[in-house]
Amino acid sequence: MKTFYRLMWFTQGRRYLLVLGFACAIGVTLAGLAIPWLVKVGIDQAFPPEGQGRPDLLWTLAAGILGLALLRFLFGFGRRYATNYLGHVVEYRLRKALFEKMLSLHHGFYDKASTGELVSRATNDLRVVRFFVGWGVFQLFISLLTLVVVSAALLYLNAPLALIVLSPMPLLAFAAWRFAGKVHPIFRSVQQKLADVTTVVQENVSGIRVVKSFSREPFETDRFGDRAEGVLNETLAARGLRAFYIPGMSFLPATSVAILILFGGKAVVEGTLSVGEFALFQLYLMQLVWPMQGFGMVIDQGQRALAACERVFEILDSEPEVLPPKHPKPFPEAAPAVEFRDVSFSYDEGGGSGEPVLEGVNLRVEPGEAVAVVGATGSGKSTLLSLVPRFYDPDGGTVSVGGADVKEIDPEELRRNVGIVPQETFLFSETVRDNITFGNPDATREEVEKAAKVAGIHGQILAFPEGYDTLVGEWGITLSGGQKQRVAIARALIKDPKILILDDATSSVDAETEKSIQEALRGTLRESKGRTTFIVAHRLSTILLADRIVVLERGRVVEAGTHEELLRRRDRYHALYDGEGREAGEERMPA
Numbered sequence: 001m002k003t004f005y006r007l008m009w010f011t012q013g014r015r016y017l018l019v020l021g022f023a024c025a026i027g028v029t030l031a032g033l034a035i036p037w038l039v040k041v042g043i044d045q046a047f048p049p050e051g052q053g054r055p056d057l058l059w060t061l062a063a064g065i066l067g068l069a070l071l072r073f074l075f076g077f078g079r080r081y082a083t084n085y086l087g088h089v090v091e092y093r094l095r096k097a098l099f100e101k102m103l104s105l106h107h108g109f110y111d112k113a114s115t116g117e118l119v120s121r122a123t124n125d126l127r128v129v130r131f132f133v134g135w136g137v138f139q140l141f142i143s144l145l146t147l148v149v150v151s152a153a154l155l156y157l158n159a160p161l162a163l164i165v166l167s168p169m170p171l172l173a174f175a176a177w178r179f180a181g182k183v184h185p186i187f188r189s190v191q192q193k194l195a196d197v198t199t200v201v202q203e204n205v206s207g208i209r210v211v212k213s214f215s216r217e218p219f220e221t222d223r224f225g226d227r228a229e230g231v232l233n234e235t236l237a238a239r240g241l242r243a244f245y246i247p248g249m250s251f252l253p254a255t256s257v258a259i260l261i262l263f264g265g266k267a268v269v270e271g272t273l274s275v276g277e278f279a280l281f282q283l284y285l286m287q288l289v290w291p292m293q294g295f296g297m298v299i300d301q302g303q304r305a306l307a308a309c310e311r312v313f314e315i316l317d318s319e320p321e322v323l324p325p326k327h328p329k330p331f332p333e334a335a336p337a338v339e340f341r342d343v344s345f346s347y348d349e350g351g352g353s354g355e356p357v358l359e360g361v362n363l364r365v366e367p368g369e370a371v372a373v374v375g376a377t378g379s380g381k382s383t384l385l386s387l388v389p390r391f392y393d394p395d396g397g398t399v400s401v402g403g404a405d406v407k408e409i410d411p412e413e414l415r416r417n418v419g420i421v422p423q424e425t426f427l428f429s430e431t432v433r434d435n436i437t438f439g440n441p442d443a444t445r446e447e448v449e450k451a452a453k454v455a456g457i458h459g460q461i462l463a464f465p466e467g468y469d470t471l472v473g474e475w476g477i478t479l480s481g482g483q484k485q486r487v488a489i490a491r492a493l494i495k496d497p498k499i500l501i502l503d504d505a506t507s508s509v510d511a512e513t514e515k516s517i518q519e520a521l522r523g524t525l526r527e528s529k530g531r532t533t534f535i536v537a538h539r540l541s542t543i544l545l546a547d548r549i550v551v552l553e554r555g556r557v558v559e560a561g562t563h564e565e566l567l568r569r570r571d572r573y574h575a576l577y578d579g580e581g582r583e584a585g586e587e588r589m590p591a
Contacts, residue, residue, distance in 0.1 A: 021082040027075030036283035044276035087134020107391040116199025125308035132305030140298040143291035179245040186238040188307040328410040336402030339364040343397035358555040370533040372546035379552040389418040419497030433468040439495040451494040457486035
């Protein structure tokens with residue numbers, strides 16, 4: 001019930017549709033139940049047992065029946081229009097709230113959640129919820145209203161006979177309770193398995209080149225088949241229950257008709273029940289068939305919607321770990337110093353109970369300084385820099401920008417002033433211009449071209465069919481790896497950030513392209529008053545752009561200094577530089 005109330009919260013501002021839907025549902029039900037009453041009156045008045053009928057009433061009754069049918073049509077139209085409208089409004093609002101919530105969640109949430117799972121909750125689950133809001137809620141109301149009104153009318157006509165005829169109805173409540181208890185966990189599993197199927201499809205569409213290059217189509221087909229078979233088996237289990245219970249619910253009114261034939265027929269013969277009343281009993285009992293069957297369908301649909309709502313509200317109830325401060329401090333106006341004080345971090349949620357990635361890191365980067373962070377794979381380089389824009393909060397210690405703890409700065413303002421070129425370049429299915437201006441939508445044409453020139457991509461963009469208006473395709477598929485990376489660099493630079501993070505930004509380009517990017521970035525990186533820069537790199541030519549080098553090993557800072565100082569020490573950096581220099585064939589400075 002709590003889930004239902006929460007769902008109804010999304011009808012705010014459209015409650016009149018809810019009221020209109022219920023009002024029209026009442027009109028449809030009462031108009032439909034009034035027609036059999038007129039039939040009863042017609043039979044008793046036009047064909048009385050005494051033989052003194054009034055055939056003239058038949059025209060009036062026929063006109064009344066047509067009028068009620070017209071009213072039922074109008075009420076039915078109003079009910080369907082209002083409820084369908086309301087269902088789509090609730091679906092839209094839930095989808096919007098879900099999307100906004102997903103955007104607000106911390107990076108740790110996405111470390112565990114799969115894309116297919118989230119897409120399924122925003123599509124499959126919400127369609128189920130919309131159908132229940134637009135049809136199920138009102139069908140349940142109509143079924144209950146019909147049962148109450150019919151029961152009241154039959155009790156009014158002949159209470160003893162009504163009690164006997166309606167005696168099978170309590171079994172309906174028991175059947176509905178049993179059905180709901182058995183089908184809910186099955187539908188919960190169905191929704192989860194649908195998400196698994198969506199995940200497989202999403203992964204294979206996104207990674208189709210990898211699948212084909214390794215000839216893994218048969219394997220992926222079998223994997224998809226297994227997931228789809230899981231959905232099939234769970235769905236068949238639910239449908240098996242539905243196939244038994246729903247016809248059973250429609251069987252109960254039929255047993256009432258059989259009881260009516262036995263006891264009502266006897267009453268007609270004895271003269272204690274008129275033919276019209278007998279016909280009314282029979283018509284009303286037949287009118288219970290669809291509401292009872294509809295009641296079973298509503299239980300079925302309601303359990304699916306409940307399972308879907310639970311999955312949606314799981315995300316809506318997720319609390320972001322990175323929370324904005326109540327009284328934020330302003331971001332420094334000039335390039336700030338960045339300092340890590342005894343910073344520890346683990347990717348395991350719950351206070352860093354997992355394997356630590358960073359342990360006791362102490363590092364200070366002066367305003368406008370360019371620092372290269374180097375180390376073996378898995379040493380914590382990218383993790384360390386992800387703490388600067390507060391993608392994560394450290395388990396211990398503090399990260400400060402301009403003397404203020406990053407937790408005391410509004411995350412949005414912090415990230416507006418941090419430009420990041422990540423290891424894995426992601427581009428949107430938009431134009432080149434749109435991708436570059438993503439971080440600064442108000443950028444002028446001159447600013448866009450300047451950023452592209454700094455990133456070394458301007459000339460190539462002009463060679464595209466439509467220049468900056470060329471669509472890059474999904475994930476930037478129409479661009480080469482180097483082109484995508486340079487567009488990402490331009491996207492970061494156009495923000496004119498006070499802190500720039502280049503996380504292995506030249507890893508996907510060839511030597512010649514890397515050289516052009518380095519030449520373009522050299523002046524920018526050397527402008528100490530412009531921005532504070534972090535460079536994560538494996539190529540020595542990129543590392544040499546930095547003013548100072550920091551060596552990470554197993555999550556700790558083991559060395560720091562200039563290139564020449566570290567070489568003279570002949571320690572960790574010397575070993576890395578010697579190995580990388582020999583492998584890459586780069587010129588090494590004498591130790």
